[in-house]
Amino acid sequence: MHDIRPALWVAALALSTSLGNAAPAQPLPTILAETMAGPMATAFDASVEAVRHTVVAAQVPGAIVQLHIQAGDRVQAGQLLLRIDARAADQNVAASTAQVQAAHATLALAARDFERQQQLFQKNYISAAALERAETIFKSAQAQASAQLAQASASRTHSGYHAVRAPFDGVVADVPVSLGDMAMPGRPLLTLYDPAALRVTAAVPQSLATSAPDHSQLRIELPGMPAGRSWIAPVEVQVMPTVDAATHTVQLRATLPKDMAGATPGMFARLWLPAAHSGSAATVQGRLLVPLQAIVRRAELTALYVLNPDGKPLLRQVRLGRSIDGRVEVLSGLMPGEAVVADPQAAPGLR
Numbered sequence: 001m002h003d004i005r006p007a008l009w010v011a012a013l014a015l016s017t018s019l020g021n022a023a024p025a026q027p028l029p030t031i032l033a034e035t036m037a038g039p040m041a042t043a044f045d046a047s048v049e050a051v052r053h054t055v056v057a058a059q060v061p062g063a064i065v066q067l068h069i070q071a072g073d074r075v076q077a078g079q080l081l082l083r084i085d086a087r088a089a090d091q092n093v094a095a096s097t098a099q100v101q102a103a104h105a106t107l108a109l110a111a112r113d114f115e116r117q118q119q120l121f122q123k124n125y126i127s128a129a130a131l132e133r134a135e136t137i138f139k140s141a142q143a144q145a146s147a148q149l150a151q152a153s154a155s156r157t158h159s160g161y162h163a164v165r166a167p168f169d170g171v172v173a174d175v176p177v178s179l180g181d182m183a184m185p186g187r188p189l190l191t192l193y194d195p196a197a198l199r200v201t202a203a204v205p206q207s208l209a210t211s212a213p214d215h216s217q218l219r220i221e222l223p224g225m226p227a228g229r230s231w232i233a234p235v236e237v238q239v240m241p242t243v244d245a246a247t248h249t250v251q252l253r254a255t256l257p258k259d260m261a262g263a264t265p266g267m268f269a270r271l272w273l274p275a276a277h278s279g280s281a282a283t284v285q286g287r288l289l290v291p292l293q294a295i296v297r298r299a300e301l302t303a304l305y306v307l308n309p310d311g312k313p314l315l316r317q318v319r320l321g322r323s324i325d326g327r328v329e330v331l332s333g334l335m336p337g338e339a340v341v342a343d344p345q346a347a348p349g350l351r
Helices: 005-020 087-122 128-160
Strands: 030-032 034-039 042-050 053-057 062-067 080-084 163-165 170-174 188-193 198-205 219-221 236-239 249-255 268-273 284-291 296-298 301-307 313-317 319-324 327-332 339-341
Touching: 042 249, 080 188, 087 128, 198 268
Parallel strands: none
Antiparallel strands: 030 339, 034 284, 042 198, 042 268, 053 188, 062 080, 080 163, 170 188, 198 249, 219 268, 236 249, 284 327, 296 301, 301 313, 301 339, 319 327
């Protein structure tokens, strides 16, 4: 039997030689965390609201026999949304229509009789009293026909309440009823809002009641939107004229642009006011910034790869603030001057 140990020694020597001659690993691209000075801004928690928002309620009682929409559907003004059982109302319309026809027949008969009485009076065949009676009957028939016509119109209007239609173009936010439910006057049937008219509302100190910021100086942050669309300049700013007696705050309303796809009522937002309107005495603030691409997000973890004194990348949890021109503010977890790995995808393999 041949001894294979010399061959193994030769293979191990060749492997060690090849590893020793291998090219060294490329250093990780890093960026130093730096601070930036700038005007201090103050954020106020806010929420997105719909300017046009309505709760459509039933005007008549009855069972819901047709339901054509569900939450999330887009509807157009005048579109049929649901229908309430209108059989009794339709029968009232038919009865009113028949009464109108009868009143018109009575009116036609009274008109012909009045015309004949006028002719007889001109020939002195009847007295003035007889002509007056014919005229009174004719006018009474006219009034009766008008009353029946108005009643029929009211019956048709009442019957129309059983068909619920969209008051404007919008999105159905909620449908709290189901097919077969009993609708009662005043009971909500659906909630509708216009996605093209949204605003952000925040409670701010009452000092803003006398010095409203210009819309060009104010910024809206929507953390739930994609990074490129999370910062918006409002179209218009409105300060409400009343002050909350308990909190001594006023409502500040900032209108969003019309092309805000993805923004929905109830979404969390922040309203950022410049130093001139935030009531802060400080005018300069150091902010620690890192590139957005260096952020690592894993489930609920927000972190950065930071090089330790030995040059090895370590994952460190951080708390972030606002984004500024492709960079994000680090509120805690990082010190100025520390080296942050710019490409977090390459860091785990070199630890």
